[in-house]
Amino acid sequence: MTYEKIKIKKEVARCLLCHDAPCTKACKKGLKVADIIRSLRFENITGAVRKTKEENTCLNCNASCMESCRLGDIDEPVYIPQIIKELDNCKRNIPEKKISLEIDFCGVHFENPFILSSSVVGSNYEMVAKAFDMGWAGVAFKTIGLFKPDEVSPRFGALEKEDNPFIGFKNIEQISDHTLEENLGFLRRLKREYPDKIIIASIMGQNEAEWTKLARLMEEAGADMIECNFSCPQMAKEGLGSDVGTNPSLVAKYTAATKKGTKIPVLAKMTPNITKMQEPAIAAIREKADGLAAINTIKSIMNVDLNNFSTAPNVGGKCSVGGYSGKAVKPIALRFINDMKQEKELKNIPISGMGGIETWKDAAEFIAMGCETVQITTAVMQYGYRIIDDLKEGLSDYLAKNNFKSVKEMVGLALENIVAPEDLERDSIEYPRFHKETCVVCGRCYISCFDGGHQAVSLSTKTGKPKMNPNKCVGCQLCVLVCPTGSITPSKKRLLNKIKEEKIS
Known part of the structure; x- marks a missing residue:
């Protein structure tokens, strides 16, 4: 495993998704750079690959696309050659057949x-x-x-988290x-x-x-x-x-x-x-x-302003309950x-x-x-x-x-x-598997397990890398979800009776 996919995902997320994008205009190879990045942003990897041309597209290029990137005015520009290079390695398993999307409703x-x-x-x-x-x-x-109807102004508000300004949206239209x-x-x-x-x-x-x-x-x-x-x-x-x-x-x-x-x-x-x-x-x-x-x-x-205690959207200092989407x-x-x-x-x-x-x-x-x-x-x-x-x-x-x-x-x-809770299988456990070769020793798994789980993860005093205590682990896999590098994955399910027998022996 490498970190390339993680880096590409983060890099694509930085793109402003500009209208009439200058990166596309600047590309001397004729690539629709903005369309490629947008396809990746919207999880259409095969579509992004189709939009590239010959292999090694960005070799021997002076990256004029990066020079034109509008993000460069406020931050480092999107590293476009890295994105295209990774796509060059994905030019396989691209379906040639198109399936009709027609449907009667x-x-x-x-x-x-x-x-x-x-x-x-x-x-x-x-x-x-x-x-x-x-x-x-x-x-x-x-x-x-x-x-x-008589409408108000403003009428929209957004919920943000970290660097994502728009994970939730409120309207009072x-x-x-x-x-x-x-x-x-x-x-x-x-x-x-x-x-x-x-x-x-x-x-x-x-x-x-x-x-x-x-x-x-x-x-x-x-x-x-x-x-x-x-x-x-x-x-x-x-x-x-x-x-x-x-x-x-x-x-x-x-x-x-x-x-x-x-x-x-x-x-x-x-x-x-x-x-x-x-x-x-x-x-x-x-x-x-x-x-x-x-x-x-x-x-x-949403979003109570703690300076004046108004909520978004602020209509003359007031607002009403609105619709969240x-x-x-x-x-x-x-x-x-x-x-x-x-x-x-x-x-x-x-x-x-x-x-x-x-x-x-x-x-x-x-x-x-x-x-x-x-x-x-x-x-x-x-x-x-x-x-x-x-x-x-x-x-x-x-x-x-x-x-x-x-x-x-x-x-x-x-x-x-989708079944009732009482119909879920409860006779097995799925432990996490730790991939130490890609672990970056951030300790997120340890923090989450100790503070929000079952205290089943400890860190090596020598390497700082995590290890699991099977006597405490319940297989909730919180650690899998919080790992930022994908270095923890589920393992095969094991029967609880088998695990108990192993512990006794």
Whole structure:
């Protein structure tokens, strides 16, 4: 094992992901340097390799790409030759076959499973047209109502950790701030100019008559599907958004009202601000909703400013509870989707999944958990529509490498591996294995095990390297997770009875 992959990952993470990147313009070998780095950032290694050309691309080069790197204005520039050199060593096992990403969802055909979720990223004609041109299969257009909300400024806040400024995101936006007539015009034009793209009209009414009317208007404007927004957590008026989604009787009533106004498929968008999402989901399905969408954002307060005790986003010194999204919510989203898929009445209901999806791997996890399409907003807000290239390429390569013929074949494959706690196997232990040749003697494993584990790791007085005490180790593998160099890995499982016999003897 070497440290190259670790160094490359850290180096790629430093890149600013510039628009109109100067490193690409400066490359005398004609490499799309910025695209290569972006592919690596989004875990699309095979895509990054494809973008390189002949071997030893950076040999005998004066690294003008580094000289142009904008990060160099504030820090050391990204060490691009090191990144390209490592990719030169990976030019094998690159699948030549491309797997079609087409999939049918609620009877509607999608060219790929990637959709812009209902938010500012899909809120007018120009934005959605750009996304369609770049390869997104569809959009859940920003929620349309019969009223135009008053918005605040600022309306976004972010949660940061160490050198990552955007692991979580909060918004206090409401539904579309365009008029009903403007939104209908956007939908008509989009469907006229992009007939093969899928338009999901997200709607929110204030009573049954409004839900019915909005559904009818959306279908007339050319929408392919309707998504009922039962889940927005920051509406200024009571009785809207997540106030509906936590009440199964209201979900049932408004689903029925929506179905009354349209013949196109209807999705019920679920709120995570509830203990059992299955209950409102079942209420929607019993009123003939065709599918579900989950999850919307999570009610949150973040970042109290300890100088003035305001919270983000600071609106004149005040703020309200808002919606939390971003990478950090992915585990919560997957849990709710599993809950619904494990429910007998919902297990065969189509789900469009969302919540923390940034890379093709994230998307693949949602698909494996039972989703047929995935929706993305926060990653687009941070990185732009351009992430669709790596989403599509990464997923297609994964399918090809694993001998899948379609996206549909992997839908739900992870569900059988989610079991009740009492059904987990408890008769064996998996000790960690320490690779001393790559250990850098940082002592992180020792600190974590002693302060947060079972005091099973000690450090050699001679070398400072770790060793395990099998009489104390319980196989929790906290040490594996905290090791910064990957020098601790799981070993084979061993039966507890066998271990006890060895200790006795």
